[in-house]
Amino acid sequence: xxxxxxxxxxxxxxxxxxxxxxxxxxxxxxxxxxxxxxxxxxxxxxxxxxxxxxxxxxxxxxxxxxxxxxxxxxxxxxxxxxxxxxxxxxxxxxxxxxxxxxxxxxxxxxxxxxxxxxxxxxxxxxxxxxxxxxxxxxxxxxxxxxxxxxxxxxxxxxxxxxxxxxxxxxxxxxxxxxxxxxxxxxxxxxxxxxxxxxxxxxxxxxxxxxxxxxxxxxxxxxxxxxxxx
Amino acid sequence: xxxxxxxxxxxxxxxxxxxxxxxxxxxxxxxxxxxxxxxxxxxxxxxxxxxxxxxxxxxxxxxxxxxxxxxxxxxxxxxxxxxxxxxxxxxxxxxxxxxxxxxxxxxxxxxxxxxxxxxxxxxxxxxxxxxxxxxxxxxxxxxxxxxxxxxxxxxxxxxxxxxxxxxxxxxxxxxxxxxxxxxxxxxxxxxxxxxxxxxxxxxxxxxxxxxxxxxxxxxxxxxxxxxxxxxxxxxxxxxxxxxxxxxxxxxxxxxxxxxxxxxxxxxxxxxxxxxxxxxxxxxxxxxxxxxxxxxxxxxxxxxxxxxxxxxxxxxxxxxxxxxxxxxxxxxxxxxxxxxxxxxxxxxx
Numbered sequence: 001x002x003x004x005x006x007x008x009x010x011x012x013x014x015x016x017x018x019x020x021x022x023x024x025x026x027x028x029x030x031x032x033x034x035x036x037x038x039x040x041x042x043x044x045x046x047x048x049x050x051x052x053x054x055x056x057x058x059x060x061x062x063x064x065x066x067x068x069x070x071x072x073x074x075x076x077x078x079x080x081x082x083x084x085x086x087x088x089x090x091x092x093x094x095x096x097x098x099x100x101x102x103x104x105x106x107x108x109x110x111x112x113x114x115x116x117x118x119x120x121x122x123x124x125x126x127x128x129x130x131x132x133x134x135x136x137x138x139x140x141x142x143x144x145x146x147x148x149x150x151x152x153x154x155x156x157x158x159x160x161x162x163x164x165x166x167x168x169x170x171x172x173x174x175x176x177x178x179x180x181x182x183x184x185x186x187x188x189x190x191x192x193x194x195x196x197x198x199x200x201x202x203x204x205x206x207x208x209x210x211x212x213x214x215x216x217x218x219x220x221x222x223x224x225x226x227x228x229x
Numbered sequence: 230x231x232x233x234x235x236x237x238x239x240x241x242x243x244x245x246x247x248x249x250x251x252x253x254x255x256x257x258x259x260x261x262x263x264x265x266x267x268x269x270x271x272x273x274x275x276x277x278x279x280x281x282x283x284x285x286x287x288x289x290x291x292x293x294x295x296x297x298x299x300x301x302x303x304x305x306x307x308x309x310x311x312x313x314x315x316x317x318x319x320x321x322x323x324x325x326x327x328x329x330x331x332x333x334x335x336x337x338x339x340x341x342x343x344x345x346x347x348x349x350x351x352x353x354x355x356x357x358x359x360x361x362x363x364x365x366x367x368x369x370x371x372x373x374x375x376x377x378x379x380x381x382x383x384x385x386x387x388x389x390x391x392x393x394x395x396x397x398x399x400x401x402x403x404x405x406x407x408x409x410x411x412x413x414x415x416x417x418x419x420x421x422x423x424x425x426x427x428x429x430x431x432x433x434x435x436x437x438x439x440x441x442x443x444x445x446x447x448x449x450x451x452x453x454x455x456x457x458x459x460x461x462x463x464x465x466x467x468x469x470x471x472x473x474x475x476x477x478x479x480x481x482x483x484x485x486x487x488x489x490x491x492x493x494x495x496x497x498x499x500x501x502x503x504x505x506x507x508x509x510x511x512x513x514x515x516x517x518x519x520x521x522x523x524x525x526x527x528x529x530x531x532x533x534x535x536x537x538x539x540x541x542x543x544x545x546x547x548x549x550x551x552x553x554x555x556x557x558x559x560x561x562x563x564x565x566x567x568x569x570x571x572x573x574x575x576x577x
Contacts, residue, residue: 128321130317130319130321131321131322131323133283133317133321134315134317134321134322135334136283136310137281137283137310137313137315138310138311138315138334138335138338138382138386139306139307139308139309139310139311139335139338139386140307140338141307144337144338148334148337149323152323152325152326153323153324153325155325226325228324228325228366228368229324229368
């Protein structure tokens with residue numbers, strides 16, 4: 001069975017090492033989940049910072065807004081594959097290695113957190129200003145307004161935002177896999193493409209599509225559950 | 230209770246300075262319902278937003294219960310705000326919370342236990358007539374029910390003052406009356422001072438004791454509702470009062486009076502205005518008996534109660550036909566009865 005070209009090659013599934021595929025799938029899921037959790041935390045904080053520092057008259061806060069905004073815009077515009085290479089030294093210091101699923105996390109976070117921060121900011125802007133005014137009139141502090149009004153009232157948008165971010169993170173893990181992070185991306189690239197084993201590439205693709213669908217499903221369900229509008 | 234001294238608020242905009250509120254002096258007594266009426270853009274909203282520090286005045290003083298609040302900040306201001314409830318035109322409820330949870334919101338800002346909060350919120354939900362909808366979300370409620378939640382929420386921290394910012398403007402007439410009734414009830418039961426701003430004179434007539442009329446950021450007229458309704462001074466006030474109690478404002482009656490004046494140039498169209506007990510007097514039959522040569526026909530009549538039913542205002546449009554002499558005497562007779570008469574001319 002050395003027929004490594006043609007469409008038929010994609011369906012020679014006996015060439016697929018299923019335990020390997022399963023292990024790779026779990027690596028992808030692990031990278032995605034860990035990155036999503038960290039991205040959610042940093043994105044929320046950055047988004048909150050962007051939201052709270054907008055329309056201020058104080059020059060200090062204006063400057064802060066400008067800095068955060070610039071940071072977010074810069075990291076959002078660097079292509080992911082370049083970002084990984086750019087952060088190699090940083091990753092080495094932080095994780096102690098530049099290969100494996102763990103090593104993918106810093107670059108995943110740096111690329112996705114600014115993206116999510118913008119989504120968070122937009123979600124907060126969508127919250128009815130009248131409701132915020134009502135809370136202020138009741139004597140709520142700024143912090144109480146954040147966790148009692150802003151976050152609950154924008155929760156559907158925050159969840160659909162993190163779903164979108166999670167799905168693009170799955171795509172990024174595959175890219176990171178191509179340069180040694182492990183997971184389905186690495187499997188498809190080294191065991192599939194570089195070993196002329198198209199069936200592995202197809203199997204890895206199908207596995208990724210299933211993972212994406214599961215994340216989307218979870219996200220949609222969660223939004224439906226919290227949205228009482 | 231509330232004292233506003235030379236209150237001014239100026240906004241800087243791209244088109245220069247806008248004087249939203251200028252030199253307003255008002256006193257609101259404890260337990261009264263104080264209405265502020267004016268068209269949109271008159272500065273009413275800005276004015277009441279200075280009562281709870283949502284806006285800070287450019288100059289002047291806001292004194293509540295003897296304490297200046299316009300220069301407070303931080304904890305002190307929040308402390309004061311808790312004692313001032315506020316309801317809004319668009320209700321401003323949290324869609325993510327149930328009726329009960331919405332009412333509990335202000336209570337969560339105090340140090341009541343969860344149990345106490347729930348008990349109090351349940352009591353308030355019942356007070357506003359939503360005892361059976363406590364676990365519904367705002368999206369499942371009608372406009373009137375939403376405003377009831379808003380009222381319950383505003384009352385949660387036992388405020389001394391309730392501010393109503395166009396609270397009935399988004400509601401249909403019947404729901405408006407229901408909400409006004411609830412506010413009236415609350416004012417009586419809880420001895421609450423209520424400040425309402427509105428562009429509807431109907432709201433003032435139903436609810437307020439005292440009224441201030443605002444135009445271009447200034448208070449142009451103020452007084453007891455009974456006084457302002459019976460003797461409005463400024464043109465704008467007259468317009469507001471007439472829109473509420475004078476049927477000549479309708480196109481129909483204007484067309485008809487025009488027709489009649491053309492058809493019967495000798496006849497006289499008169500508007501009679503009655504105040505208080507006068508509305509119960511048999512004025513028309515007395516006129517008919519006294520002036521048998523006159524023909525009297527009634528065009529339109531209306532009767533309204535103002536200032537919490539303390540005063541009644543009636544108006545009657547009549548046409549008098551007959552000898553000029555008799556018509557003159559008839560007008561004199563009406564004046565003797567102390568009924569106000571206004572002869573309607575063609576240009577009206």
